[in-house]
Amino acid sequence: MVTTTTAPEEARPSAPGKPRRRRPSRLPRSKLPYLLLLPAILLELLVHVIPMVVGVWMSVLELTQFQIRDWSEAPFAGLDNYRATLDVNGPVGRELLHSFWVTVLYTTFSVGLSWLFGLFAGVFLQRPFPGRSLLRTLFLTPYALPVYAAVITWTFIYQRDTGLLNELLTVTGLTDERPFWLIGGNSFWALLVVSVWKSWPFAFLCIMAGLQNVPTEMYEAAAIDGAGFWRRLKDVTLPMLRPVNQVLVLVLFLWTFNDFNTPFVLFGGSAPEQADLISIHIYRSSFITWNFGQGSAMSVALLLFLLLVTAVYLLVTNRRREHA
Amino acid sequence: MRETTAERWSRRVVLTLLTLFTVTPLYVMITSSLKPLRDVQGAFTWLPSRPTFQAFVDMWSTVPLGRYLVNSLLVSSVAALISVAIAVFAAFAVSRYRFRGRQVFSVTVLSTQMFPGILFLLPLFLIYVNLGNATGIALYASRTGLIITYLTFSLPFSIWMLVGYFDSIPRGLDEAAQVDGAGPMRTLFQVILPTAVPGVVAVTVYAFMTAWGEVLFASVMTDENSRTLAVGLQGYATQYNVYWNQVMAASLVVSVPVVAGFLMLQRYFVAGLTAGAVK
Numbered sequence: 046m047v048t049t050t051t052a053p054e055e056a057r058p059s060a061p062g063k064p065r066r067r068r069p070s071r072l073p074r075s076k077l078p079y080l081l082l083l084p085a086i087l088l089e090l091l092v093h094v095i096p097m098v099v100g101v102w103m104s105v106l107e108l109t110q111f112q113i114r115d116w117s118e119a120p121f122a123g124l125d126n127y128r129a130t131l132d133v134n135g136p137v138g139r140e141l142l143h144s145f146w147v148t149v150l151y152t153t154f155s156v157g158l159s160w161l162f163g164l165f166a167g168v169f170l171q172r173p174f175p176g177r178s179l180l181r182t183l184f185l186t187p188y189a190l191p192v193y194a195a196v197i198t199w200t201f202i203y204q205r206d207t208g209l210l211n212e213l214l215t216v217t218g219l220t221d222e223r224p225f226w227l228i229g230g231n232s233f234w235a236l237l238v239v240s241v242w243k244s245w246p247f248a249f250l251c252i253m254a255g256l257q258n259v260p261t262e263m264y265e266a267a268a269i270d271g272a273g274f275w276r277r278l279k280d281v282t283l284p285m286l287r288p289v290n291q292v293l294v295l296v297l298f299l300w301t302f303n304d305f306n307t308p309f310v311l312f313g314g315s316a317p318e319q320a321d322l323i324s325i326h327i328y329r330s331s332f333i334t335w336n337f338g339q340g341s342a343m344s345v346a347l348l349l350f351l352l353l354v355t356a357v358y359l360l361v362t363n364r365r366r367e368h369a
Numbered sequence: 370m371r372e373t374t375a376e377r378w379s380r381r382v383v384l385t386l387l388t389l390f391t392v393t394p395l396y397v398m399i400t401s402s403l404k405p406l407r408d409v410q411g412a413f414t415w416l417p418s419r420p421t422f423q424a425f426v427d428m429w430s431t432v433p434l435g436r437y438l439v440n441s442l443l444v445s446s447v448a449a450l451i452s453v454a455i456a457v458f459a460a461f462a463v464s465r466y467r468f469r470g471r472q473v474f475s476v477t478v479l480s481t482q483m484f485p486g487i488l489f490l491l492p493l494f495l496i497y498v499n500l501g502n503a504t505g506i507a508l509y510a511s512r513t514g515l516i517i518t519y520l521t522f523s524l525p526f527s528i529w530m531l532v533g534y535f536d537s538i539p540r541g542l543d544e545a546a547q548v549d550g551a552g553p554m555r556t557l558f559q560v561i562l563p564t565a566v567p568g569v570v571a572v573t574v575y576a577f578m579t580a581w582g583e584v585l586f587a588s589v590m591t592d593e594n595s596r597t598l599a600v601g602l603q604g605y606a607t608q609y610n611v612y613w614n615q616v617m618a619a620s621l622v623v624s625v626p627v628v629a630g631f632l633m634l635q636r637y638f639v640a641g642l643t644a645g646a647v648k
Contacts, residue, residue, distance in 0.1 A: 077553060081462035082474060084455040085524060092521040093481040096492035103492060166387055169380040172372065180384060182632050183391055189631035191582040193599045194620035198394045201401065201409075201613050209397055212413035242390065254639045274376050296482075303485040306584040313603065314588075324585075327487045332589070337491050344488035351483060 097348075104345045108338035119338070126342035137330075141343060143318070144326040147233070151322060152301045155240040159297060160290075162241065163248025167256050168282060181253070188246035196310040199239045203227050203311075227312055232320040240307055244300070248293060255289030256282070291362045298358075299351060323347060402618035409613035424618040428605075431615055436594075437601030438623070441581060444515045444597060449576035452520035452527060456572060459524075460531035461557050465543070475532075478525045486585050493518065494589055510592040518586050523576035530575075534568035535561060571637035574630045581627055598623050 107122040132138040166184055170177055187195060202209045203226035211223040226235045259282065267277045283290075305324035308316040316325045327347070331340030372380075401409055402424055404417040428434055463471060497508035508514035538561055546560045562569065587599040602623070605616045631638075 078462035078466040078468040078471075081458040085459040085478070085528065086474070088455065088517070088521045088524065089478060089481060092493065092518055093484070093489060096489040096496060097484065099492035099496060100488050103495075162387060165383050169384055180388065182635065183388065185632065185635055186395065186628060187391060189578065189628040190624050191578075191599070191627060193582065193584055193602055194398075194624045195394065197602060197616055197620055198398045201617065202394060202397055204613075207409060207411065207413055207613065209393070209413045242394070246391075250639065257639070274373070274379075299483040303487070305486060306582075309584055309588070310603070313606065324485060324487050327485075328490070328585070331487075331491055337495070340491055341488075344485060344491070347485050348488055351485070355483060 100341045101345055103338055104341035106338045108341075109334075109336050122338060126339045127346070130339060130342045130346060137339065140321075140330075141323075141326065144321040144323050147319070147321055148302060148323040151233070151237060151240065151304075151320075152298060154237050155244060155301045156294060156297045158241045159245040159248045160294060162245040163250075163252045164286075166245075166249045167252035168278065170253070171256055184249055185246050187243055188250065192243065192306045193310045195243060196239055196307055199235075199242070200227070200311055200313070203235050228317050230319050232312070232317045236308055236311060236316075236320045236322075239311055240301060240304065243307065244297060248297065251289055251293045252286060255286045259285045295355065295358060299355070302351065398617050398621055398624075401614055402621050404614045406612065406614055410610075424612075424614040425622070427612070428615040428619045428622075431612055432601060432604035434598075434601065434619055437596055437598045440512060440591075440595055441597040441599070441623070444512050444519065445577050445580035448516045448519040448580040449523070449573050451516070452523045452576040453569060453573045455520070456524055456527035456531055456576075457557075457562070457569065459528045460535055461553075461561065463528065464532050464535035465540075465553075475529075478528060481521075482525050490585060490589060493586075497590070509590060510595055512595050515587065515590055515595065515597070518590065519580035519583060520576070522583065523572075523579040527572040527576055530572055531565070531568060534565045538564050567634075567637040567640070571634050571640075574627075574634055575638070578627050578631065581623075 104126055105122055105124065106119040107125070108119045129135060129137045130141060133142050170181055201207070205211060205223050205225050205227075208226070210226060211220075214220045215223065224231055226232065263281050263285070264277060267281050272280060303324055304322060305328065308320055308322050308325050309328075312320070315329060316322065323343075327340055327343045330343070331337055400416060403420045403422070404414070405419060405421050405423060408414055408418050462468070463475060494509065497514050500506065501508050506513070508517070542560050542564070543556050546556045551559065582599065584599045587597045591597060591600060598619075602616065602619055605612045605619070
């Protein structure tokens with residue numbers, strides 16, 4: 046029987062004195078898989094792995110504009126950058142902590158709303174009706190639009206004097222005065238709306254893919270048992286979507302937490318204090334002050350935080366899956 | 370299964386609200402691109418006072434949009450093609466072979482997706498600058514550097530999606546080819562790839578979209594000559610004036626090709642996601 050298509054690891058053709066006990070596989074087991082992976086590995090090394098190692102190294106250096114030309118000369122700073130970064134009583138640490146909380150709030154709302162929108166759109170588009178495929182296409186459009194084109198349109202909508210939003214608010218008589226949306230306290234909500242607009246189609250896409258695996262008989266059986274809309278959602282749809290949701294929520298969380306593009310384009314290169322997401326905060330404190338050592342320390346701290354959250358999340362969700 | 374009245378109405382209400390939410394910016398983009406300049410300088414109007422294509426003409430001279438467009442096209446298509454070629458080989462290895470480090474490779478590659486881009490940005494910036502100084506190969510502020518960077522961004526997801534696709538191709542087909550004496554490469558090119566064409570096309574479009582829409586690295590790694598649309602589009606805002614009609618026209622022009630490509634291939638994305646998600 047040929048059930049495995051691949052070579053057993055331990056049976057290397059060149060292993061001396063080790064008679065091949067298993068039948069030879071159909072594909073040469075040699076080094077071919079490694080050769081096939083080589084380009085991918087090299088590029089990942091160059092763009093991701095090495096820079097990450099370098100980043101960690103930079104975070105323990107005193108690396109400012111004076112050392113940038115020849116950064117091998119940069120003096121070793123030990124944990125000084127981390128101390129400055131994480132000291133919540135110092136100015137650097139206080140601002141970082143502030144932007145951390147802004148990002149936590151932003152991510153929580155954005156992921157929650159995107160997931161809810163995606164779920165309801167997915168559920169309501171399960172049943173065929175005229176115009177269904179048109180709606181599906183329309184809902185996916187924001188995901189396909191280049192980020193900057195979409196976000197710059199939102200910048201226009203939010204303009205105080207020429208934007209659609211304030212026009213709508215004054216015409217309907219909701220406000221007399223035209224509020225600012227891209228500076229001050231409103232900017233957080235403005236940013237959040239753009240984020241949801243841009244992320245929920247991805248949630249919708251994944252949930253739609255997941256719903257295709259739910260057999261219609263399950264709904265019919267639930268309906269015969271007298272289950273209404275919410276019961277079907279809770280007892281059939283959500284349990285069936287659990288594997289999709291596990292990945293989807295994690296991916297949305299990581300993307301949103303690291304989001305740089307939305308605030309960068311929306312606010313034109315910087316961000317008001319109330320919407321100062323952590324990526325843009327690190328970017329600005331690195332490239333405006335040219336303090337790369339400190340910027341790297343912040344990035345490493347952010348990475349460690351994300352790793353921790355991911356590990357806990359996977360542990361908890363996997364355990365719940367096993368107990369379910 | 371009958372739909373109750375309450376269900377039908379909540380479906381209509383929810384879908385209508387989501388439609389309005391989705392459509393509003395698209396509506397603003399399209400109508401504003403057809404407005405004369407003075408329409409976008411005063412209070413917002415729902416329709417152009419006099420529809421005109423003037424913005425589509427003027428946008429090329431206000432900023433060097435043509436150069437940005439060529440840069441974006443070049444960078445995105447080269448990055449997409451190389452990325453897909455590399456992903457095809459990697460996915461073939463992961464899907465068809467069991468080898469030491471297979472799991473490690475898959476996990477490592479996927480996990481690079483979760484790292485904050487800002488973490489790579491600073492070191493990569495310095496590496497490119499220093500590598501350039503040392504070897505004379507311009508990586509910083511060049512399209513080559515941008516291509517190398519972007520193709521790795523789409524690589525993890527492309528590999529993941531292609532593995533899903535390849536796994537769904539029955540191995541009986543490989544075996545039949547092998548009986549005919551085909552080696553691994555012939556098996557890949559004559560059996561697997563032809564069957565996985567939709568997946569490969571979807572992944573190519575995804576890689577193109579990733580490069581086409583990237584902002585963070587483009588804002589640091591480019592200069593005036595290698596600037597892409599992601600950064601160039603912000604050039605319509607001068608100190609005194611923002612040519613919103615031209616911004617919207619340019620946004621529309623740079624969006625239409627990718628949106629069209631994505632929407633035409635959407636069901637292959639769904640298929641690819643399903644294949645990946647059920648594992």
